[in-house]
Amino acid sequence: xxxxxxxxxxxxxxxxxxxxxxxxxxxxxxxxxxxxxxxxxxxxxxxxxxxxxxxxxxxxxxxxxxxxxxxxxxxxxxxxxxxxxxxxxxxxxxxxxxxxxxxxxxxxxxxxxxxxxxxxxxxxxxxxxxxxxxxxxxxxxxxxxxxxxxxxxxxxxxxxxxxxxxxxxxxxxxxxxxxxxxxxxxxxxxxxxxxxxxxxxxxxxxxxxxxxxxxxxxxxxxxxxxxxxxxxxxxxxxxxxxxxxxxxxxxxxxxxxxxxxxxxxxxxxxxxxxxxxxxxxxxxxxxxxxxxxxxxxxxxxxxxxxxxxxxxxxxxxxxxxxxxxxxxxxxxxxxxxxxxxxxxxxxxxxxxxxxxxxxxxxxxxxxxxxxxxxxxxxxxxxxxxxxxxxxxxxxxxxxxxxxxxxxxxxxxxxxxxxxxxxxxxxxxxxxxxxxxx
Ligand code: C2O
Ligand code: CU
Numbered sequence: 001x002x003x004x005x006x007x008x009x010x011x012x013x014x015x016x017x018x019x020x021x022x023x024x025x026x027x028x029x030x031x032x033x034x035x036x037x038x039x040x041x042x043x044x045x046x047x048x049x050x051x052x053x054x055x056x057x058x059x060x061x062x063x064x065x066x067x068x069x070x071x072x073x074x075x076x077x078x079x080x081x082x083x084x085x086x087x088x089x090x091x092x093x094x095x096x097x098x099x100x101x102x103x104x105x106x107x108x109x110x111x112x113x114x115x116x117x118x119x120x121x122x123x124x125x126x127x128x129x130x131x132x133x134x135x136x137x138x139x140x141x142x143x144x145x146x147x148x149x150x151x152x153x154x155x156x157x158x159x160x161x162x163x164x165x166x167x168x169x170x171x172x173x174x175x176x177x178x179x180x181x182x183x184x185x186x187x188x189x190x191x192x193x194x195x196x197x198x199x200x201x202x203x204x205x206x207x208x209x210x211x212x213x214x215x216x217x218x219x220x221x222x223x224x225x226x227x228x229x230x231x232x233x234x235x236x237x238x239x240x241x242x243x244x245x246x247x248x249x250x251x252x253x254x255x256x257x258x259x260x261x262x263x264x265x266x267x268x269x270x271x272x273x274x275x276x277x278x279x280x281x282x283x284x285x286x287x288x289x290x291x292x293x294x295x296x297x298x299x300x301x302x303x304x305x306x307x308x309x310x311x312x313x314x315x316x317x318x319x320x321x322x323x324x325x326x327x328x329x330x331x332x333x334x335x336x337x338x339x340x341x342x343x344x345x346x347x348x349x350x351x352x353x354x355x356x357x358x359x360x361x362x363x364x365x366x367x368x369x370x371x372x373x374x375x376x377x378x379x380x381x382x383x384x385x386x387x388x389x390x391x392x393x394x395x396x397x398x399x400x401x402x403x404x405x406x407x408x409x410x411x412x413x414x415x416x417x418x419x420x421x422x423x424x425x426x427x428x429x430x431x432x433x434x435x436x437x
Contacts (some may be wrong), residue, residue, distance in 0.1 A: 101416020132228025299389025
């Protein structure tokens, strides 16, 4: 992978395509080094024992806590994060999940940088140009390092506070399972948020686990945003649950009951966000609705700026299983278009391409597909076109036997991972790369 990264650096131009594209130098891809920093963060990674509820576990911290500190920026601000590795033996990086950072800032060990060894540091600089709920996590040995606590949330808010769905009550809830213990923001059980009767809240939920998470509430709620992009005119939903892909985020709007009492959002049966005042009734876990909210039909259509008929590239991404060797071990491994890691050919695009892709899951497990550096627009599922709000994702659950058609604009040159965010699957080679020619 180090070799391919070097090769790409030597191929930043592409003189021989007919498409009206622009050639950018690598120096155009990083935030202006002379620009002053607006949000400066220092994070020190450690491998140490962590306390989760009553349990003492082997894990990882950033500034001695897990999750790491929340990073908040106003749209357009320049964020600079200095990552130091104090004691993570295998090295560490940070990836800005959902943020379309310049490639060199993407934090993928072996592709865009080397893992930061103990005693060294790496400085990430990027402009927070899109509003939304994101998160960051290590991308060196991601499966054990994320599971063990190397992650945190990243929120970008609009310049004006009058934007739709913004309230003074803005709650971030990172759902994570540490060695079998389900938590929100590092603590098991319920996250209590004091709130006045009738108050509206925006609750930003991030699923940092490897499996999908089901979210439901004790009262009607609205899905304001998915994977950091606001939905268009979302409706109010009453009796449905929402499934959140591994790595995915959903911003929910709930209203604290005007008559008093608690709004309760379940993030699994074991954890909940409680908003309001008064004592929580331990028996109050609302029954999990069987009907699921379908984002393919939720909200109101709006222009997307994307016409799939104008696509300049098309790719298939067929997920299956195949007998073979991965890391020298024989077995039935995840295959992509019939190939096993690391023999999956790169998806090659040119800057400016409109790309369509068909994601087809021919395996019997769900795969939360995650493309770095780009946002995907869902066009259709199993041939049924999207009829709700434009549904933009960076983490998309593809269920067994499902087929999704998606589109994206290739406007962020570099080498980008396109992998399964069940990080166990990624560890087992469910990884492809998108590369700009
Ligand atoms: Cu959130 Cu490549 O990962
Ligand atoms: Cu998978």
